[in-house]
Amino acid sequence: MTDFNNEKPNNLEGKSFKEQILAEIEEATRLRKLRDEEILREEQEKKEAARQASLLEAEQKAQRLRQSKDAELIAEKIRIASEAQKALEENKLDIDSSRQEVDKVLENLEQAFDLPNQPKVDIRNDEPKPEVQEEESDENLVDEPDVEQVEEKLVIDESSSSMTLENKTEVSLTESQDDSTERDDFEANEMPTSRGRRKRQKTDSLAKRIASVLISAIVIILLVTSFFGYRYVTKAIGPLDSKSSEYVSVEIPAGSGNKYIGQILEESGIIKDATIFNFYTKFKNYTNFGSGYYNFKASMDLDEISKLLQEGGTAEPERPALGKILVTEGYTLKQIATAVATNAQAAKGESKKTPFDSEEFMTLIQNKDFISEMAEKYPKLFASLPSADQVTYQLEGYLFPATYDYYEDTTLEGLVEHMLATTDAYLANYYDTIAAKGLTVNEVLSLASLVEKEGSTDEDRRNIASVFYNRLNIAMPLQSNIAILYAMGKLGEKTTLAEDAAIDTAIDSPYNIYTNTGLTPGPVDSPSLSAIEATVNPSSTDYYYFVADVKTGAVYYSETYEEHEANVEKYINSQLSQ
Structure with a gap:
């Protein structure tokens, strides 16, 4: 078996970290491919060996079956000859006609089984003299007839044979099915390990692909959600309509919180989203919003609106101004x-x-x-x-x-x-x-x-x-x-x-x-x-005197000119020389 663990790239020197990582990934892919090919080759070899063994066993079984069939047919021929002789004796048939009948039956049997030197029945002295050639051993059976061909050629008189072509064909088919079933059972029992391994590999590969697809889908969904969420929040913080110049008079009741004020502004068409207004003003620590009447424009962003709310509204509605000086x-x-x-x-x-x-x-x-x-x-x-x-x-x-x-x-x-x-x-x-x-x-x-x-x-x-x-x-x-x-x-x-x-x-x-x-x-x-x-x-x-520190802005006072000169030297002149 190929040793994959010792195969490593030797040309990583001088390459960047990224190139080395890519090279290692490529090498790992190649090694995995070689391992898969080796495993597949081993499985094919095992399967071929099992198939050859199955074929050999099936052939041996078929040979034993043919030998068994031939022995049964020879016995059947003897039984038929014995029954025919007995029938002649009982019915006192004409010996010559009986011999012709018997010879005809034997001839048919010889033609059907293609067997030489078949036993003869001597009925001239009213005594059966069957001469049956000794059965050949299993080792001497050569050129035996095919079972299916024998079944098609076999034609026996209804009165002297109980076996039919249909019964023999059914038996042959049943035995053939049994043989096929045994061969499949053999293959199934011979290679459970390789099949299980292949099944596990396919399952693992499928699971990895599914996991990869799911992770990629989740990442894409998160990125898309974050992108559109960021765009939505950005738009909600900015002006609802940057080109709007019309004022809208809005009343903010006393005691209104940020959340309720946001709802009023959203319903009045001043902001995009009340929830974002609530969170944004709390995040920016905009507090002490005043009650009263305000004139807002949809072109104001949340910072402008918040600062205007902190200034407080008027007790009565006022007409909106064009601007401020x-x-x-x-x-x-x-x-x-x-x-x-x-x-x-x-x-x-x-x-x-x-x-x-x-x-x-x-x-x-x-x-x-x-x-x-x-x-x-x-x-x-x-x-x-x-x-x-x-x-x-x-x-x-x-x-x-x-x-x-x-x-x-x-x-x-x-x-x-x-x-x-x-x-x-x-x-x-x-x-x-x-x-x-x-x-x-x-x-x-x-x-x-x-x-x-x-x-x-x-x-x-x-x-x-x-x-x-x-x-x-x-x-x-x-x-x-x-x-x-x-x-x-x-x-x-x-x-x-x-x-x-x-x-x-x-x-x-x-x-x-x-x-x-x-x-x-x-x-x-x-x-x-x-x-x-x-x-x-x-x-x-x-x-009577004061001087301010040029750096801090702190003011120092004195009653006398001498104190004042000392302060001037300390807080002004010394700063000028630096």
């Missing part, structure tokens, strides 16, 4: 002009431009007639408005920083008035306090515009306001770089630490509060409500 705390009028021309709510694919123009805005806020009209509508706000020749822009710091909606019928004049009205509404709570402190609205807004830029937390803003008030009380210059940058037209622009340290504190400007004592002639930016609150209600301190 964002005015950030500390913006100058030039920066607000740019913001007015930009739609802060523009979704992806939408235009970021508003119907308003920045140059038209700057022209409007310097228009004397418009300013006079606003002064009549908001007298407390404009009570201390500086004249145009005293300040860069009269309305600088008077437009409240907030987010403003605009609609199809919104005009630029109406938008600016809305900003002024918002400032007046917030300051309404402080007008009496401002008057009680002996201050004007313009002074509060001017100081608050500096506090807005100098401090970043409410506590720092109250402390910084206290520093400015302490300096004002002793006629000490405020010395804020914020005012100098505004005088230079650079406030709102990004400056480096070196540029800020090298600022021209000797610039000739009414906003130079290094050389001029007191406040600036007007605000330098739009202060937030926090800065206004800190200016109206400052902390009570003895600080």
Whole structure:
């Protein structure tokens, strides 16, 4: 038998890992094929040996059967001759006619069996004298007649023979079937091992193919499901209709959870799937959704919708806005002009431009007639408005920083008035306090515009306001770089630490509060409500100096100039040298 286990490829050196694996797979396939061929060859050899043995046994059996048949026929011939002689004696037949009859019967037998020297019956002396030749042994039987041919030739008188052609043929067929059955039984018993092995191999091969097909099908189903699931979730997170520009008013009841809000949005045609909205908002940790009325668009994605829900809705339905204008705390009028021309709510694919123009805005806020009209509508706000020749822009710091909606019928004049009205509404709570402190609205807004830029937390803003008030009380210059940058037209622009340290504190400007004592002639930016609150209600301190760490933004305060110089050296100058 071929030794398959020792056959290995010898040409794997120098090949990559992948090529070696493929070569080993190919070699394993070849070895398996050789083993199968060897097993098949062994089975065929065993089958052929069994067949030869079966044929030999069948031939021997047929020979024994033929010998047995011949012996029976010889005995039958003798019996017939004896019965014929007995019949002649009993019936006293004519001897000659009897001999002719007997000879005829014997002749027929000799022709049927082709047997020489058959025994004769002598009836002339009324005594049977049968002379039967001794039976030949099994070893001397040669050229024996075929059993089926003998059966076809045998014709015996009905009165003297009980055997018929039909009976003999039936016996022959039965024996032939028995012989075939015995041969099949022999083959079945001779080769059970090889057949079982082949059956097991076929079963194993079929099982492997079925398992391979099932695994492949499962993998394909998982991949297809994952692909389409990913696409579905991605679409559900994005806008339902990115080209939609129509607003839909939706009411969110108080106490609604993420799941219920998702159902409302899905039913309103804002999102694709409420379940995905629920899971996504929880995954992104979007909480504190407000109740009320909202204006949504199908072009909003889940992030935009969630952020809008966090802002809270309105108590009553409002008409949907075309867009939003964002005015950030500390913006100058030039920066607000740019913001007015930009739609802060523009979704992806939408235009970021508003119907308003920045140059038209700057022209409007310097228009004397418009300013006079606003002064009549908001007298407390404009009570201390500086004249145009005293300040860069009269309305600088008077437009409240907030987010403003605009609609199809919104005009630029109406938008600016809305900003002024918002400032007046917030300051309404402080007008009496401002008057009680002996201050004007313009002074509060001017100081608050500096506090807005100098401090970043409410506590720092109250402390910084206290520093400015302490300096004002002793006629000490405020010395804020914020005012100098505004005088230079650079406030709102990004400056480096070196540029800020090298600022021209000797610039000739009414906003130079290094050389001029007191406040600036007007605000330098739009202060937030926090800065206004800190200016109206400052902390009570003895600080005259403050400096901010350029790296951390932390503010350090001091009462004396020596302490202040040490802080400047530590938190500013040392940083510049690094």
